[in-house]
Amino acid sequence: MAEKRDYYEVLGLGKDAADADIKKAYRRLAKQYHPDMNPDDRTSEARFKEINEAYEVLSDTNKKSQYDRFGHAGMDPNSFSGFGDFDFGIGDIFESFFGGSGFGRSSAKTRNAPQKGADLKYSMEIAFEEAAFGVEKEISVQKLQDCTVCNGSGAKQGTSPSSCKHCGGSGQVQFKQSTPFGQFVNVKTCDVCRGEGRIITDPCTVCAGKGKVRKNVKISIKVPAGIDDEQVISLRGEGEAGTRGGPYGNLYVSIKIKPHMLFQRHGNDVICEIPITFAQGALGSEIDVPTLDGKIKYTVPEGTQSGTIFRIKSKGIPYIRGSGRGDQYIKVNIEVPKKLNEKQKAMLRQFAEIVGDDVHEQRKGFFDKMKEVLGI
Numbered sequence: 001m002a003e004k005r006d007y008y009e010v011l012g013l014g015k016d017a018a019d020a021d022i023k024k025a026y027r028r029l030a031k032q033y034h035p036d037m038n039p040d041d042r043t044s045e046a047r048f049k050e051i052n053e054a055y056e057v058l059s060d061t062n063k064k065s066q067y068d069r070f071g072h073a074g075m076d077p078n079s080f081s082g083f084g085d086f087d088f089g090i091g092d093i094f095e096s097f098f099g100g101s102g103f104g105r106s107s108a109k110t111r112n113a114p115q116k117g118a119d120l121k122y123s124m125e126i127a128f129e130e131a132a133f134g135v136e137k138e139i140s141v142q143k144l145q146d147c148t149v150c151n152g153s154g155a156k157q158g159t160s161p162s163s164c165k166h167c168g169g170s171g172q173v174q175f176k177q178s179t180p181f182g183q184f185v186n187v188k189t190c191d192v193c194r195g196e197g198r199i200i201t202d203p204c205t206v207c208a209g210k211g212k213v214r215k216n217v218k219i220s221i222k223v224p225a226g227i228d229d230e231q232v233i234s235l236r237g238e239g240e241a242g243t244r245g246g247p248y249g250n251l252y253v254s255i256k257i258k259p260h261m262l263f264q265r266h267g268n269d270v271i272c273e274i275p276i277t278f279a280q281g282a283l284g285s286e287i288d289v290p291t292l293d294g295k296i297k298y299t300v301p302e303g304t305q306s307g308t309i310f311r312i313k314s315k316g317i318p319y320i321r322g323s324g325r326g327d328q329y330i331k332v333n334i335e336v337p338k339k340l341n342e343k344q345k346a347m348l349r350q351f352a353e354i355v356g357d358d359v360h361e362q363r364k365g366f367f368d369k370m371k372e373v374l375g376i
Contacts, residue, residue, distance in 0.1 A: 004072050007054035015068070019059070026055040030192060035165055036199060055191065114246035117144070120239045122253045126223060128260035132292050132317050134225035141219055141251065144212045144240040150204035152241065154211035159202045164193035171197040212241055221253055226268065226320035229257045262290050268317040268326030275335045276300060289330055291315045298330065306334035 008015050011025040029051045031037065038044035057063045057075060066074040120143055126135060146152035155161050163169035167190035174187050189195040203209025219238055227233075232254050239249025257265075264271045276287060284302035288295050293315065300310075309331045316326025340348070 005050070006071075007058055007067060010050055010054040011058065017058075022055065022058050026051065026059070026191070030055075034192060036162070036201070052191065056188075114244045115242055116246050117240035117242040117249035119249040120251045122251060123256060124221070124253050125256040125258060127258050128263060128265070129292065130223065131227050131229075131255070131257045132225065134227075135223045137221050137223060139219055139221060139253070140216050141238075142214060142216050144214050145217070146241045147204060147207035147211055147213050149206040150211060152211045154200050154204055154207060154209040156202040156204050161198040161200045164190060164197055164199050166190055166192040167197065169197040171195040211243075219251065223255065224320055226318040227255055228265075228320075229255065231255050263292070265317060268319055270316045270326065270328045271331065272328065273331045273333060276304070276332050278334055278336070280304075281306065281332070281334045287332075291328055292317075300332060304332060304334075306332070308332050 008017065011017075011022065011029065013021060013025055017025075030048065033044045033048040033051060035041075035045050035048060057067050063075070120141060122139060122141060124137065124139060126137070147154075149157060153161060164171075167173050171190055171193060172187050172195070173190050174185050177184055177186055190197070193199055200209045204211070207213050219235070221233060221235070223233065232252050235251040235253065237248045238251035241248055262272055270292065272290060274287065274289065276285065279285075280287065280300060281304040282302070284300055284304070286297050286299050289298045289312070291312070296312075298310070298312070309329050312328045312330065314325045315328035318325045337344075
């Protein structure tokens with residue numbers, strides 16, 4: 001049997017080569033001697049196997065350390081005379097032999113199975129009235145889609161990807177190793193197709209072989225009546241394209257409602273504060289009240305106090321599920337005039353003298369309590 005060449009020599013590297021140099025040399029040589037590139041060439045096939053064997057050792061930190069110390073003898077499972085000199089724990093031993101994936105046969109199926117595309121999130125701001133009664137909006141979202149030129153295959157028009165001969169299209173390679181613990185099957189990602197299970201020799205010029213392109217897409221969204229701030233609308237299939245025939249992801253649209261100049265929302269109810277004059281509160285009056293449906297007339301009863309709240313049924317926000325609407329509440333605030341001329345002030349003083357304390361029930365009750373407490 002011919003003596004094995006030094007692994008560093010196989011890859012054309014010095015023993016001080018960094019990980020990046022090892023990976024770069026391997027990719028260059030593997031592509032050069034790959035069986036797909038050199039059909040029916042047994043010399044290239046043997047060279048390709050030699051390159052893969054060298055890379056398998058030098059790309060693994062533990063194996064590389066063992067090889068640097070003991071050469072090919074350190075890689076021979078039947079030559080463990082120096083095993084006692086290794087500072088390995090039992091976990092290190094298994095990791096050295098199995099690379100963290102020795103028992104992961106099912107991962108090959110998972111890796112090459114159809115995968116759902118990524119979900120997307122979008123924040124959309126709408127007006128208060130649009131949230132109340134619903135609206136249809138069009139948004140623009142940038143997302144990955146299947147390339148329409150190659151139909152997502154990544155291969156140039158008129159061509160198609162070929163199954164990787166190195167791994168048989170599985171995306172993984174398996175090889176047996178004998179260890180002091182018995183014979184085990186080691187499984188690792190195929191370095192030729194990088195776990196894809198296929199080779200694209202002539203990539204699509206539009207997507208550069210990726211099978212996906214990023215585009216701005218216009219999407220129509222129906223916002224339901226009664227939606228509240230920070231609620232999310234889910235649009236199935238409007239996310240990014242899946243891989244290997246997998247379904248598209250989803251688009252989640254978060255709603256932000258702009259503040260209103262007149263209304264405040266509390267659940268499905270609406271509150272509006274309205275200023276009225278002292279005379280309107282004292283004598284009662286018909287006032288204009290804004291609602292989501294437009295202006296209406298409302299009669300404020302005689303003797304209305306500042307801060308009184310009135311309810312108008314079914315003038316609030318529609319329920320997002322089911323029928324009906326919330327209510328509208330109007331809070332009246334009596335506005336005290338600030339700028340009075342002398343005539344107006346005189347008339348108010350005269351009014352105060354005529355009225356006295358008898359008509360001010362709250363004021364009269366307060367001073368009666370004060371006399372009782374303070375003894376004044």
